[in-house]
Every structure is written in structure tokens, then in C-alpha cells.
Amino acid sequence: MEPGGFHVDPLRPVERAVVTHGHSDHARPGHAHVLATAGTLAIMRQRLGEGAGAATQALNYGEAIRIGDVTVRLAPAGHVLGSAQVVLEHAGTRVVVSGDYKRRFDRTCAPFEPVPCDVFITEATFGLPVFRHPPDLGEIDKLLHSLSIFPERSHVVGAYALGKCQRVISLLRAAGYDRPIYLHGALEPICTLYEGFGVALGELRPATVAAKEELKGALVLAPPGAVADRWARRLTDPVVAMASGWMRVRQRARQRGVELPLVISDHADWDELTQTLEEVAAPEVWVTHGREEALVHHATRRGIRARALALVGFEEEGA
């Protein structure tokens, strides 16, 4: 991205990278120099080890630095711990790269901050008007209701290791669920990391070593790929739940063998995407990451110059 000589969330190793957040489709290994929030850098170190970057530089939200002719600032994106929008200013023009973001209240990360700008590069993971996430606590109530109807079955919730897992735990705690929550081994390190950043998650126990009897009627969190596969056989007749914005569409949930879909997302839904366009009031919008066509159509009808920016290599992690 000229003229600063750096790239935001580059897919291939580069000299200078600015990384919005720690999900693996954004935070790739092997860059020489990485600029990100302290939270994101900690996540990258944990997940990538040596690959997290030869040199790293932490930047607080709101703090500005100059790289070449460009002033760079990070603003909270509300997606996961440490997630940031990248605010770039050059020759009187301000460009904001949203990265992945959400607008809902989330106790586990700093809330999204709309930054008025000239060009807004927005994600569009849920860029169709059918995606309207219901209130989070209503979804948590569904889970607790199911636990009351099937008290002898363990409930296994598929949740991405970074962000979604901690958010679901935090919502459960907010709803008053104070029993131990069991974790698949892949989820433990990030939970510990969150706790180190001051996010309280209550009592967590490893599911892998727990006695079968102990898991009856218990809540277990596991990566989405594990909930309906061999790993889940250790559980007694589990209710398979999945926490994801995709669960809004029944057929999609059914394809994944989900019995209890929970529409809990770390991305903005359609209403929030369109509301954010109004708030940042950018005359020009680039749409990436998802269903660009509908959001471009919407923005154009609102008199905004909008176009789709196709990026390859991005996956659905963290949806």
C-alpha cells in the first residue's frame, strides 16, 4: 500500500505489515516487521511463535505514528481482543480499513469506534439483509433452556478458539451460569491469554481429561470442526450447538449437523454494516470479505461511490 511502503493484513510475508487482529486469515506468519495492538501481538506470538514477526511494535488505540508520508492510527474494531481498524492519513485524505468488526457490546474487547473518513474499506461477511443477528442473551437463553430440557445430555458448543469462545463464556457468565465450563484442548491457551488481559471467564476445566460421568449435563466448548467428529464421542449423547452468525440460515445449520444453532457473531450484521456506512459518512466505500454485491448495491443507492474489492485467501474464521 503505497506511499507508506507497508501492507495491511498481507497474505504473503512482507517487509512491513500492519495487522488488524489475530485470526489466521489476517495475521499471517513471516513478516519482517509487524505493527499491531499489544493484544494482537500477544495472540500472534502464541499462535505463530517465531513466525509472529522478526520485529514487532505495539501501538495503543488512538496513538499515532508516521510511516513514510502516512500517519497511522489504530481504532478499536470490537471484533476480538486487540482487534483494530487501521486509520491512514496522507495528503489530507483519510482512509479507514475496518478489518473485521462488530457493533454489539462485548465484555471481552474494546467497543468499535466509528471514524469519519474519505474512503472506508469495509468487511461484508454478513452483507445480505437476511443476516440480522438477534440479541445475544436470547441465544444464550436458548442454550440454557435446552440444558433444562435435556439435563442428562452434555451440550457441546462449537466456537472458534479466538474470540467466539471467550465471548460465549462471558455471555454465559453474564446470564448467571456459574458452573464450571469444559474446554477442548485447542481452546485453553487463548482463554488463558484473555484472562491475562483482565477478562474474567470463571471456572474452566479441560474436557479431555474429565470423567465421562462429570460431563453429563455439562457445557463443553470445542472448535467447530470437533463438535460432530471423533473428538465428541467422549461425550454422552451430546446436544450439538454452534455459535456463529451463519446459524441464522437453517439449511446451513442443518448441513453441519447442528441440533441447537446459536446466532452469536463477531461480525457486524446487515443493519450494522449499513448503519456504520452512515456513521463514517465516507463518500467512497470499498467492500471486501464476503457478499460484496448486496452492500455495493445498497451503498450506491445511498449515493455513495462503492465498489467490490476482491481479496483471495480469506476464510470464515471467527464468523
Add this chain to the structure above:
Amino acid sequence: MRNFSSLIDGLVFMPSRNGKLRLLADFFATAPDPDRGWALAALTETLVFHEAKPAAIRQLVATRTDPELFALSYDYVGDLAETVALIWPERPERANSLPPSLTEVVEALRAAKRGQVMGLVEGWLDTLDSSGRFALLKLITGSLRVGVSARLAKTALAEWGRVDLGDLEECWHGLTPPYAELFGWLEGRSDRPAAGQGAGFRPLMLSHPLEEEDMAALSPADYSAEWKWDGIRVQLAARGGERRIYSRTGDDVSGAFPDIVDHMNFDAVLDGELLVARGEGEIAPFNDLQQRLNRKTVTAAMLKEFPAWVRLYDILFDGEEDLRNLPFTGRRARLERWYDALRPRRMDLSPLVPFDGWGALKALREGSRENSIEGLMLKRRDSAYVAGRPKGPWFKWKRGALTLDTVLMYAQRGHGKRSSYYSDFTFGVWRGEELVPVGKAYFGFTDAELVELDRWVRNRTTRRYGPVREVEPGLVLEVAFDSVHPSNRHKSGLAMRFPRVHRIRWDKPAAEADRLETLQAMVVG
């Protein structure tokens, strides 16, 4: 509407029958009257009102959404009711108005004229949440499709209310939505409602499979024998001018068989086998009958090509007279007399098969390779007609299964408890140098064998198509099946009846599995 829509949501995703029963019981226990009664009516498809056509719903949503955004969304979601439920723009000013209860919705729909329906629907869509909108749209288009048959709903009621399902079936037909009397009985507040006077379903008497070791204890003189026909069990109920055909589970299938209903100009309740027959009782293969099943209505062409026939074998009521307490021989005599007097068209009697000792009967059974015969039925001569499956009075004795050595070709993940296992197996036989699929089986093996099969599939996968894995041709499954028929739905041109895994031939090389010609030679009729 909230309680009803969360029930619908739960049922849509619930794979297991037991889970569905639990969700239904929880609903019946907690939803208020008359909501739960109307929900029961919706589930058992006994609600009557002017249904909305999909085209009217599309027209309605077009007035409230951008057509391009709707098209993109519909394309992504695939189902009209769901797309509309999800995309419907919520009006902030309506956010505080109370959504309608199921009772309000049903009462308004029942009172509405055809032209008023969509106006009502629009108002409700504005106040419901997306689950409520989905449930409403499914309700008004006349089919919920949540994997709950009328029988399952009644089973849930009987289990929850701790009453006998047969007792519930007996009185069901006399009841009307919203079923206040029924819930009163199930909650112990009142007596069982009176049995219906009309053409209600009477629970069927079912049989046990005959095991070889049972035979030593049975005396041939105590039993009558009949052929076991390869059709579907039905009950013909014609009472007080009303005519109904019920499936074995009590589902009303009259609409699919007008060619039988037309000839039910009598007053009786009969038990028999539904078949397709040309001319006067020349029975067609099961495949022909299949064309007539699982349809709500039927075209004139199908009536002509696949005419239905009923082979009668029992009589439960002759007019007002309940014959179920008569012994089998007594009912049989009444059935024969009744049939001789009326001779209804498109029906005949299933003949008794005279036999002299078990040995002779066994020979008859082995010899019965005729298309429409599955084996024999044995009925105790002194037995009353009892609902359910009592052990002893009725036995089914199927002829020996056919078997074939096939090669495992594809495996698919199962559902519910089996969702982590590759448990649905597609198998094929050799045609020249290539394998052609001939069927699919998902039972016949033990849990321990399933673990082995699952491991084998995972280790020998050559390609993956979503939940399906193609495996290398290396495992022989000996498959058992009742019969095989020509079929244009399969590449091999053949379809098996009741295929199941008989034995896993870990020892047998795939090249030695059977060839398509072998299976073709097993086709009868």
C-alpha cells in the same frame, strides 16, 4: 406465537425421535390453552383456513424490500418462507407492540375471507421476530414440514399424559381443535372423551417375526395361515357416510387413493393390504405401488397406470357392531359373509392358505417366489383383535432373504448419535471392469462393527464430496434384501427392497464380489 415458534425451531433441528418427543412434551406441559391445542392441530394438519400461496407471499415481500437485495438473499437462502422471515424489515415503531398469540392468529385466519389473509399476515410479520415469522409463514402455507407425523404428536401426548396410545387413538376422531377435552383428560382433570362416532382410526393389531425356536412351542392346529402381501397395510373406515383410508400409523391417506374411496359404499371398518393391481386383482410389483405413495393428491394418468386395489384380511366393525372381541375364526367368517353380500369393487379377500403341519407350511413359504408375496402370516384362531403388538396371536414369517456380495463404494455420515460416524453405505457390483452402485444400507451391523467400518472408510478415502467419501474398492459387504425390481432411478437399472448389511466380508477380495448379471437374474415378475 413465541412458544410455538421455539417449538418449530427445536423440531426443525432435532434429529432424533426421542428428542422430538421431549420437545413436544415440554411444549404441551408449558404452553397455555388454547395455544397448545391449535399447535397440535397444526402439527396433525387438522387446521382448516384459506391458505396463502407462495406467489402472494412474494408479492407482499416485494412491497417492503428492494427487489435486487431480495433476489440475492433468496438465491443464498434457497427457501422462500425462510428468506422472507429473515429479510422482513422490522419497523422500529412496532417494536413495542405485542406479537399475536398462536390462538389470535388461528382464530383470525379461520374467520378471514380469502382476500383478507395477506393483510393480516403483513400486520403479524411486523410484530413477530424472525422465528415467529418463519413459523407463521409455514403455518399459512399449509405445511410445517418439521418431521413430526400425526402419529408422533399423538405418541408425545400419550407419553406426557401417561395414557395408552391406543386409548388416545380411539377417541381422537371425535375430537376437534383446540382439544380442550383431550388436555383435560391428559392432565387428569376429566374422564376420557367419548370414542368418535365417525370414521376414526382404530389402532391396528401388529405381528411379531416368527423365530425358528418359537415353532416347537406352537401347535399348527391353533393357527390359520395367509400370504403376507408386499404392499402397505391400510385400514378402510366407512362410518356414517364418512370414508377414510388410514396408514398403519393412523395417518389419513384417503386423498391419495380416490380409486378405493369411490368404492367404499358400505358401513364397516376393515383391515387389509393396499396394492396396485391391473384388471381383476393381478398384482403389480411393489415398485408400481411406490409411484402412488407419499402423495397428497393423484393425477388421472396415475390412477389409470397404477390402479389401487385392497386385499382384505380382517373386519373390525360391521355397521355399529364392534367385532374386535370375536376370535379370529369368527371375524374371518363375518368378513367372508360381508364380502359375499357386498362385493365392493377394487377389493378382494386374502385367501386362507391350508396346510398340514409346520413342515408343509415351510415348503409352501420357500416356494412362494411370486412377486407380490413376502412370506406368510400366522394368526391364532382363537385370538381377539388387540391393538398393538401382543406376542403370540400373530406372527409374520418372511421368506428367506436374498443375498449378494457387493463392494463398498461410498460412505456418508449419519445423523444424531451417528453424526461422527460414516454409517450410510452405498455399495455396488461389477459390470465389466467397473463398479455400478446398486443400493444403500445403513443398518445390519453392530456398534462395534460400525467403529471398524468408520475406521476403514477414513483410512481408505479416495475423494470427498461434502459429507460423502468415496473409498477404494476393497471391502466386500454381503447384503441381504427381500427382493429386487427394475428401476429407472438407479444407474444399474435395479432397486432392492429392504437392503441391509448381512455380513462384512473382511476376508473376501473385492474382485470376487458379485456381478450385475447375478442381480439381474434375481428379478422376478
